[in-house]
Amino acid sequence: MNKVKLKIGEFSQMMQVTVKTLRHYEQMGILKPCEVDQWTGYRYYKLEQMQRLGAIRRLKDIGFSLDEIRELFEEGSHEPNEAQLEEKIKACEEELKVLLKRRENLHQMIDSQRKFKSMEKFSIQSLPEIMVASHREVIKNYQAIGDMCCNVIGPEMQRLGCKCSATGYCFTIEHNKEYKPEDVDIEYCEQVEEMLKDSEIIQFKKMPAVKTALCLKHIGPYDRFYQSYTEMFKYIEEQGYKIVGDLRCVYVDGIWNQDDPEKWLSIIQVPVEK
Incomplete structure (x- = not known):
């Protein structure tokens, strides 16, 4: 045949x-x-x-x-034999975990973007004179901000008996004259109700009032601040403002109360005038 x-x-x-x-x-x-x-x-x-x-x-x-x-x-x-099939099943389960986590992250990013778009991007505020507990340090990188707040500043303020404001107003000021991804010279300030005696870690001082501050909400991790800065300075230029003071980054939600960096909320405040 x-x-x-x-x-x-x-x-x-x-x-x-x-x-x-x-x-x-x-x-x-x-x-x-x-x-x-x-x-x-x-x-x-x-x-x-x-x-x-x-x-x-x-x-x-x-x-x-x-x-x-x-x-x-x-x-x-x-x-394939049974052992080989079992191995493939295990690999599928691991891949499924990765895909489910990726899907979760994608949904969170969409939620963050929708939340951001639904917010009023810019606002003008006046900032009153306040008393702050201040700590200035050169930290390894921007990701170290959370660790510094939780493990250095927080315990020391508690030891000193600091009474913080009801609004929980805290912010950072950068002292680097140029961008540095490492060795960041940063000052952390938190509003307090009274001036106490300085320690090696915490110093107390008054921050002057700011008549006009342009404010922008930033949602997400700190290594994406550059995106909000770009938008902020474009707005400043378009509206004919000029910067007249140090830029503040206010931390509303962060590692201390929100595990997911995509849900961290910060507010950039820039003193301006026409």
Whole structure:
């Protein structure tokens, strides 16, 4: 009985796979033609190759790589054993965890963006004279702000018996004259009800009133402040303002009460005048 043989193009069309893919499978050794004409170079396939291609497709669909499929075929098996299937199930579960976390992060980013867009971006406020507990330090990077607040400033203010304002107004002022991703010279200030005796960590002082401050809400981690700064300074330029004092970054929600950096809320305040 003569067995039907198909040229590579016919085989490609019937099996709905490209010739390029078939040549790749041949090079890898997982699906070789049953015959190659020595004169024309034509490649021929028969029923056994159709069945083998079906096996390749099934194995790819359940997560086996081409290298893994080749190893199975070299071992004389077209079907993985139970241990190999269990391993793939475990890999799927790990991938699922990653994908679910990625989906959660994407939803949070959408929520943050919607929240940001729903807020009034800019506002003009006057800032009264206040008393603050101040701590100035050169920190490793911007991400170290949270650690400094939680583990250095907070415990020292508690030790000194500081009474903070009901509004919980706190902010930072940067003293670097240029951007530095590391060794950031930053001053943290928190409003207090009374001036106490200075310590090695905390100094008390009065911050003068600011007649006009342009304020912008920033939602997200601190390493994206540059996006809000860009928007802020564009607005200042368009409205004909000029900056007349130190920029403040006010921290409303952060690592101390919100684990997700995408939900951190800060307010940038810039003293301005026309």
